Structures are given as C-alpha cells and as structure tokens.
Amino acid sequence: MSSARISRRGFLGSAALGGVALAAPSALLGCKKGGSDTIQLGAILGLSGEDASLGNESKDGISMALDEINAAGGVRGKKIAIAFEDTKLDPQLASEKIQKLIDRDKCLVVLGDAGSTPTLSARNYAEKAKVPLVTPSATNVEVTKDAKWVFRVCFTDATQGAAAAKFAREGLKADKAAIIYATGNKYSEGLQAIFKREFEARGGKVVKIATYQMGETNIVSFLTEIKDADPQFIFAPVYPSDLSKIGPTKQQIGLKAPLMGTDGWDGPATRQKGVIETLEGSYFTNLFAADQPGSKAKDFVEAHKKRFGGRVPSSLTACGYDALKLVVDAISRAKEITPDAIRDALEATKGFSGVTGTFDIDAGHNATKPVPVMKITAGDFKYDSMVTL
Amino acid sequence: MIAWLLNALAQGAMIALVALGYTMVYGVLRLINFAHSEVLMMSAYASVIAQTRLFAGFGRAGMVLSTLVAIVVAVALGVTIEMVAYRPLRARAKGASARVAPLVTAISVSVLLQSVAQLAFTATPRNLDRALAPPMWSVIVIAALVMVGLHALVNLTWIGKAMRAVAVNAEAARLMGIHPSRVIVFTFAVGSGLAAIGAVLYAGTQAPIEPTMGTAIGNLAFVAAVVGGIGSVQGAMLGGVLIGLLGEIVKRTSFSGMKDAIVFALLVVVLLVKPAGLLGQARAEKV
Numbered sequence: 296m297s298s299a300r301i302s303r304r305g306f307l308g309s310a311a312l313g314g315v316a317l318a319a320p321s322a323l324l325g326c327k328k329g330g331s332d333t334i335q336l337g338a339i340l341g342l343s344g345e346d347a348s349l350g351n352e353s354k355d356g357i358s359m360a361l362d363e364i365n366a367a368g369g370v371r372g373k374k375i376a377i378a379f380e381d382t383k384l385d386p387q388l389a390s391e392k393i394q395k396l397i398d399r400d401k402c403l404v405v406l407g408d409a410g411s412t413p414t415l416s417a418r419n420y421a422e423k424a425k426v427p428l429v430t431p432s433a434t435n436v437e438v439t440k441d442a443k444w445v446f447r448v449c450f451t452d453a454t455q456g457a458a459a460a461k462f463a464r465e466g467l468k469a470d471k472a473a474i475i476y477a478t479g480n481k482y483s484e485g486l487q488a489i490f491k492r493e494f495e496a497r498g499g500k501v502v503k504i505a506t507y508q509m510g511e512t513n514i515v516s517f518l519t520e521i522k523d524a525d526p527q528f529i530f531a532p533v534y535p536s537d538l539s540k541i542g543p544t545k546q547q548i549g550l551k552a553p554l555m556g557t558d559g560w561d562g563p564a565t566r567q568k569g570v571i572e573t574l575e576g577s578y579f580t581n582l583f584a585a586d587q588p589g590s591k592a593k594d595f596v597e598a599h600k601k602r603f604g605g606r607v608p609s610s611l612t613a614c615g616y617d618a619l620k621l622v623v624d625a626i627s628r629a630k631e632i633t634p635d636a637i638r639d640a641l642e643a644t645k646g647f648s649g650v651t652g653t654f655d656i657d658a659g660h661n662a663t664k665p666v667p668v669m670k671i672t673a674g675d676f677k678y679d680s681m682v683t684l
Numbered sequence: 685m686i687a688w689l690l691n692a693l694a695q696g697a698m699i700a701l702v703a704l705g706y707t708m709v710y711g712v713l714r715l716i717n718f719a720h721s722e723v724l725m726m727s728a729y730a731s732v733i734a735q736t737r738l739f740a741g742f743g744r745a746g747m748v749l750s751t752l753v754a755i756v757v758a759v760a761l762g763v764t765i766e767m768v769a770y771r772p773l774r775a776r777a778k779g780a781s782a783r784v785a786p787l788v789t790a791i792s793v794s795v796l797l798q799s800v801a802q803l804a805f806t807a808t809p810r811n812l813d814r815a816l817a818p819p820m821w822s823v824i825v826i827a828a829l830v831m832v833g834l835h836a837l838v839n840l841t842w843i844g845k846a847m848r849a850v851a852v853n854a855e856a857a858r859l860m861g862i863h864p865s866r867v868i869v870f871t872f873a874v875g876s877g878l879a880a881i882g883a884v885l886y887a888g889t890q891a892p893i894e895p896t897m898g899t900a901i902g903n904l905a906f907v908a909a910v911v912g913g914i915g916s917v918q919g920a921m922l923g924g925v926l927i928g929l930l931g932e933i934v935k936r937t938s939f940s941g942m943k944d945a946i947v948f949a950l951l952v953v954v955l956l957v958k959p960a961g962l963l964g965q966a967r968a969e970k971v
Contacts, residue, residue, distance in 0.1 A: 345896050347807030478941030506941040512891035512900055515691050516935045536809060539892040543814040567892070569811030 334373045334632060336622065337396030339407035339417055341384030345510075345536045348562045349409040349611055353431050354379060356608070356615025357406060359598065360623075370623050371632065377619075378402065382413045389413030390420055397424045403634050404429060404622050409611055410534075410559075411435030411452075411482040418445050426634045427641060429622055431614035432582060434558060435481045436489075439660040446641050446660045448617045448649065449582050452482070452532075455557055456489030458666035458682040459530060459580050463555060464497040466668070466680065467578075469528035471502045473521045473552070475541065476532055479509035486532035486557055494530075502526050509537075514544045522550045532557045535564030542573035558582045561610040561669070561676065577671045583610035583651045584667040584678040592650040610651070617649035688932065690820045694889070696928020697827030701882035702905035703912065703920035704834065705762075705875030711851040711915040712864075712871050713774075714783070718790040719765050720879060721902020722797035727758035727880035728893045729801065732810045747816040747888070754880040762876025763869055769793050771865070794898075801895035809892035817888035830881060831921055834874070838917055843870055851915065911951050913964020922962055927951070 338357055340350035357377065365374050378400045380392035389408055396402045397420065404427045408414045414433035421428035421444045428445045430438060434452045439445050463469045472494055476487040491501050503524035505517035518541070521529060531541060531554050538560060545554070556579035565571060585596050585607050595616065599608040608616075624647060625640035626632060644656040654662040670679040702724055709717040731754035738753070739746030769789050777785040818826065838844040846867045849857040854864045886901055887893050904927055912923025930950060934943045954962065 343802055343807060345807070345894060347802075351807070506938075507935070508941055508943045510900060511943065512886070513691070513695050513931075514890065516688060516932060517940070519687065536892075536894070539809050539811060540890060543811065544890065547814055547817075563808050564892075567809060567811055569813060570892070573814075 332373050333376050334370065334626065335376050335378070335400060335402050336619075337378045337380065337393075337400055337402030337405045339380050339382050339389055339392045339396065339405060339413070340409055341413065342379070342381040344383035344385070346384055346410070346534050346564075348535065348564055349384065349432075349559075350381070350407075352562060352609045352611035353407070353409045353615035353618075355599075355603065356431070356612035356617075357619045359595075359602065359612075360616045360619040363598075364619070364623050370627050373632075375619075375623065377406075382408055382417075384408065384410045384413050386413050386416035389417040393417040393420045393428070394424075397421075397426050402426065403632065404626075404637055406431065406615075406618050406622065408433060409615075411438055411485070412480060414438050414445075415481060418442060421445055427622075427638045429618050429641070431618035432558065432611050433482075434582075435485050437481070437485070442660060444638060446656060448621055448651070448654070448662050449558070449614055450664055450666060451659075451661050452485045452557075453489055454684060455580050455666055456486045456532070457493045457684055458668070459486075459532075459555055459557065460490050460493035460497060460499070461684065462578070462580070462668050462680070462682050463494060463528050463530070464499055466682075467528060467553070469499060469526075471500050471524075471526045472528045472530055473503040473505070473524055473526035474501060474530045475505040475507070475517060475521060477509040477511070477534075477537060478506055480534070482534070482557075482559060483509070483532050487530065490530050490532070511537075512540060514540045515548065518545055518548055518550055521552075522548060526552050528552055529554045531555065532559070534559050535562045538565055538574070539567060539570045542570045546573040553577055555579060558610055563609075565671075566674075571671065571674045574671045575674070578679065579669050579671075580666050580682070581610050581669045581676075583608075583613035584669060585613075585676075587667060587678045587681075595650040613650050617651050620649060621647055687820075688936075690824065692929050692932035693925065694820050694823040694827075694885075694928075695932060696925035697824050698882050698885050698924075699901065699904050699908050699928050700921045700924025701827055701830060701878050701885070702901055703908040703924045704831075704917060705879045706906050706909040707912070707914055707917060707920040708847075708871050708875045710909070711917075712847060712854075712868055713770075713786075715770065715786050716790065716906070717765075717872075717875075718787075719769075719793040719797060720762075720875065721898030721905070722794050722801075723758050723762050723765070723876045723898075724879040724883045724902060725801060725893075725895065725898035726761055726797060727754040727876070728812075728883040728887045728897060729805055729810070730754045730757035731880070731884045731887065732812050732893050735812060735816075744816055747813075747818075747884075751881065751884045754884055755877045758876040758880035758883075759873045762872040762879075765793055766869055766872040771868075798895050798898070805895065807895060809894040811892045812884070812887045814888070818885065820889070823885050823889060826881070826885065830878060834878070834917065837874070843867070847871055907948070907951060911954055911961055913958075913961030916961070916963045916965075919961055919963035926962075 342350040382389040411433040414430045430447045436451050436453050474487050476483040554577040558581050560579040629636040629640040652664040654664045657663050665681050665683040668679045669676045705720045731750045734753035735750040739749050773786050846862045850864045850867045908923035908927045909920045912919030930947045934946045
C-alpha cells in the first residue's frame with residue numbers, strides 16, 4: 296500500500312478526532328456533573344469502516360439493555376450512562392479509545408470490542424489501568440487468556456471450532472474438508488487452526504487450505520484451488536465482508552460443497568440480496584439463535600422487532616445486550632461501585648440468565664454454553680441443531 | 685491454467701483502468717489526486733442504484749445502461765472536485781504551498797467523500813447482480829478497447845495534443861492558444877470516466893460495493909501508476925497488468941497470506957532500479 300497515503304490519512308483522521316474531542320466535553324459534562332447519581336460506563340466498538348455492521352449491531356443491543364435498565368430505575372438507585380467510541384475494528388484505534396474512556400471519562404467498566412483483533416489490543420490497557428473490559432463477542436482464545444480484568448459473555452473459538460468440526464464429522468458425515476481463511480485476522484487464523492486439529496482428531500482429512508490476505512477482493516483463484524481438491528465441506532471462518540466476495544464467486548465457478556462458517560457470519564452483510572442466495576444450504580455456528588425452540592429470548596426478539604422495524608436481532612445484538620445486562624448484574628452484586636469490586640462480582644457470576652442462554656463465567660473468564668448451529672434456508676437463518684462438546 | 689491467466693489479466697486490466705486516472709491528472713497538474721479512488725466508489729454506487737432502481741428488468745442491457753449512468757456520475761463528480769476544490773487553490777496558493785495545499789485538499793476530499801458515502805449509503809455492502817457480470821475474457825477486451833481508445837485520444841486528436849502540451853509546460857501552452865483550464869477539466873472527466881468503467885467491472889466480478897472500496901483498488905492503482913512511471917499513460921497500463929499478474933502468481937504459492945508484502949517488495953526493487961518507473965521519464969525540474 297502507499298504508506299505515505301495511509302499515514303497522511305491517519306494524521307488527518309486523528310486531527311479530525313481531535314476536533315471532535317474538543318467539541319465533546321460539553322456534551323459529556325452533562326452526565327459527569329450528576330456524577331453521584333450516574334454510573335459512567337464506556338464502550339469501544341467498530342462503528343464505521345468495512346465491518347461497521349459488527350459494532351453497530353452490538354451497539355443496538357447495548358442501547359436496548361441501557362434503555363430497559365434506566366427505565367426500570369437503573370441499578371442501586373443510579374442511572375447508567377455509556378460513552379461510545381468508534382474503533383473501526385482497528386487495533387491501534389481500540390487502544391487509543393479505551394485510554395480515552397478510562398482516563399478522560401473515568402468509566403468504571405468498558406464494553407467491547409465486537410471483534411477479536413481490536414479487543415486484544417484494548418486488553419493491554421484494561422489490564423494496566425485495572426478496569427474491567429467485557430467483550431460481547433470477541434471469541435479468540437487469547438482475549439481472556441491469563442487476563443485478570445477481561446471477560447466475555449460468549450464462548451471461545453476453541454469451543455466454536457471444535458463444535459464446527461464435530462458437526463462436520465457427525466452431523467454432515469464429511470471425510471474431506473477444505474478451509475478458506477484470512478491472514479491478518481486473529482479470529483480467522485485462530486479458528487482455522489482449531490478446526491483443522493479437531494477435524495483431523497475426529498478422523499477427517501483437510502485436503503486444501505486456502506489462505507488469503509485480509510481485505511483481498513479477488514477470491515477466484517483460491518476457490519478454484521479448493522474446487523480442484525474436491526472437498527465435501529468447506530470451513531470458512533471469515534467476517535461477513537469477505538463472505539459477500541466468497542459466496543457469489545463460489546456460485547460463479549460452480550463450487551458445490553457446502554460452506555460452514557462461524558458467528559461472524561450473522562449479520563446484514565450476509566443477508567444482502569445477491570449474497571444470501573449464493574449461501575443457500577450453508578451452515579454456521581452462532582452465539583445466539585433467535586428461533587431456537589424453548590429459548591428465553593422471545594421477549595428480547597419481540598422488543599428488537601418493535602424497535603428496529605421488524606428486524607430479527609443478530610447474535611451480536613444479543614451479545615451486546617447480555618454484556619451490559621451482565622455488567623449491571625455484577626454492579627448490583629458488587630460490594631461497592633468500584634472497578635475492583637465489579638471485577639470480583641463478574642468473576643463470581645453463576646447461572647446468569649441472559650438472552651443467549653443461562654451461563655456461568657468460568658475460571659478462564661469465558662461464558663460456558665453450548666453452540667447453536669444455524670442453516671441458511673430460503674434466504675434466512677434457521678436454527679438447525681445444538682452442539683454440546 | 686488459461687482460466688488463471690484470464691483472471692490475472694482481468695485483475696491487471698481493472699487496476700490499469702483506475703491507474704490511468706491517477707497518471708493523467710498527475711501528467712497535467714503534477715497532483716496526486718487522492719480523491720480518485722472515491723470517484724470510483726461513488727460511481728460504483730451510481731451503477732448499483734441505477735441497476736436496481738431504473739433498469740432492474742433489462743438484463744445485460746440494463747447493466748450497460750447502468751454503466752453509462754456510472755460514467756456520467758463519475759465525470760460530473762470528478763469535474764466538480766476539480767472546479768470546487770483544486771482550481772481555486774491553483775489560482776491562489778503560492779510557493780511551496782502551491783504543491784502541498786492541493787495534495788492536502790485531495791486527501792480531505794477523499795475522506796469527505798468516504799464519510800458522505802457512509803452516511804448516505806450506510807456501511808452495509810451492496811452487490812451488483814453477478815448473473816449480469818461480464819465474463820472474464822470480456823473484462824480484458826473491454827479494458828483493452830478502452831485503453832486503445834485512450835491511446836488514440838491522447839496521440840491522435842487535437843485535445844490529446846493539448847493535454848500533452850499542458851503536461852510539458854502549461855504557460856507555454858497558454859501562449860500557443862490552449863486553455864489549460866479546459867484541458868484540465870477534460871483530463872479529470874476522462875480519468876473519472878475510466879474509473880467508473882473500472883468500478884463496474886470490479887463490482888460486477890469480484891467484490892461488493894461499500895464506502896471503503898475505493899481504498900482497496902485505489903491503492904493498487906496508485907502504486908501501478910507510480911511503478912509504470914507516473915504521468916505515462918502506457919506506464920499506468922503496464923503497471924496495472926504487472927501488479928495484477930504478480931498478485932495472482934503469489935496467490936498460487938504457499939505465501940498467499942502475505943500477497944501484498946511480497947508484491948510491494950518486488951515493486952520497491954523495480955523502483956530502485958528505475959526510480960522514475962518503468963516508462964517514466966526523469967526530467968530535470970524547470971526552475
């Protein structure tokens with residue numbers, strides 16, 4: 296890439312942000328003045344850029360939970376306020392923005408990010424500043440590994456990748472699998488390694504691994520190579536922006552084997568006309584199944600539909616919702632309202648009942664729950680089965 | 685193998701179409717028009733909106749009409765940027781700022797257009813109907829025809845001669861009765877139109893349309909223009925095809941995950957050997 300160009304853009308970007316920061320205090324002061332009756336939280340989310348849908352869906356969930364909590368009188372007699380910061384899912388921005396939220400806005404807990412790469416970068420500052428960071432949907436194993444201050448309300452990629460491998464071997468009876476994934480993306484890299492290990496441990500064979508660089512637009516040659524290897528099943532742990540390149544191209548070259556993706560698939564980019572048709576019959580593991588039988592999420596789905604014009608909530612929205620609900624639950628259980636005490640309460644979570652299921656926070660700071668598999672049927676995501684490891 | 689080669693050439697041809705816009709504007713103005721990639725992005729949106737709203741039932745013919753709409757939008761936008769953002773600066777900026785101010789303006793326009801697209805069209809990607817996409821071989825044919833046409837335009841027509849004259853020396857050209865401003869507007873129009881064609885081919889064959897799409901192909905195209913020799917029309921074509929081919933070759937190896945690093949390392953080597961680019965001329969600066 297033309298480095299001159301990028302750095303100049305970066306400079307301009309931060310200059311513009313500086314302008315926003317100068318303008319912002321007047322808006323923020325409003326909630327800080329009432330410091331005693333407001334609990335200030337923050338959220339770092341990728342709200343713009345190529346995969347902006349991820350952050351915006353999480354934000355929808357967080358906002359829904361926020362409004363419900365405050366309408367019900369808040370927690371411990373205090374209202375909750377959340378300052379949102381945009382990371383563009385960029386690791387560098389994520390680290391800048393979490394500093395801002397902790398140092399400038401004095402946030403007691405930070406939520407975010409929607410993806411693993413920026414969350415890993417934000418993690419360092421959360422650990423250093425000793426402020427809890429609760430990610431709704433960063434599934435990479437490293438995110439909470441050995442962390443004292445980082446939690447997540449989702450399962451890890453280790454669980455998800457193993458579930459995908461089990462489903463491919465037992466549910467689909469596949470012997471030969473191919474993998475397509477992106478480098479430069481910890482989510483994609485981590486999942487493909489786990490899937491390969493688990494699929495081979497279960498007696499399957501990975502016949503082709505196609506590795507492309509994140510942001511690559513021309514996917515044709517990779518899918519052609521996979522077609523030549525003739526797999527029965529293709530594992531594609533990718534972000535939705537890549538899916539809108541992979542799906543149509545796969546159809547164009549006549550590659551028939553079903554794709555199986557991961558929770559990153561669940562979003563409007565996948566549902567786009569021109570993309571969803573090409574993914575008919577594909578599967579993906581998900582963090583949330585809105586149509587799962589016996590799900591406690593009915594009220595949540597209805598409330599979301601009412602608020603967002605009939606749209607069914609994505610898994611990221613559900614996780615964002617659960618993330619804030621969990622944090623508020625921890626605040627209500629904490630000895631006092633400090634980052635320290637909230638951290639202890641988060642760690643002690645047992646049987647928290649969220650819309651993505653009832654879960655504990657385990658010793659590794661991960662939520663323990665089974666993995667729903669979705670199938671793309673008639674242009675929609677349908678609950679297929681539940682994989683328990 | 686043939687399919688692979690077609691794909692590589694098509695990729696190169698698309699990059700080249702966009703690279704031409706950078707190189708032509710640089711040729712006449714010595715300005716890197718960073719807003720060019722955003723003209724490409726906006727024209728892609730124009731094509732998908734025209735295709736879905738206006739010509740939905742027209743099949744391939746609808747696609748051709750949508751491409752025409754995209755070209756019109758790109759030309760209008762490119763010319764507007766030149767008239768509103770660049771021209772006033774050329775008249776007023778003096779000394780060192782005469783070079784830097786337009787460059788900063790170019791970057792600002794680029795950021796502005798990306799943000800406008802994000803607001804107007806949201807970040808959710810849109811897709812051109814792949815069923816209407818031109819087959820791979822025709823991408824190469826279309827690009828080749830366009831490039832031959834451009835070559836003829838620059839070398840055989842009066843306006844082409846005027847463009848070359850302004851590129852060599854705008855003041856002298858003015859003394860010869862050429863209106864540099866008109867020539868510059870024409871250059872922006874042609875470059876933007878080519879970007880629109882590139883945008884439709886790109887969106888139709890490989891990737892969805894989104895506010896940041898310009899950067900993905902724009903960066904490659906800009907580098908293609910520099911490697912080919914910025915200011916040189918043939919150089920931009922050569923640079924584009926070279927980058928397309930190199931990229932596809934790297935994808936066949938086990939280093940495919942580091943495609944850009946490898947391709948750009950090779951291009952650095954090219955520039956070390958030929959600093960002015962493959963077909964660029966190292967001219968002494970006039971004082």
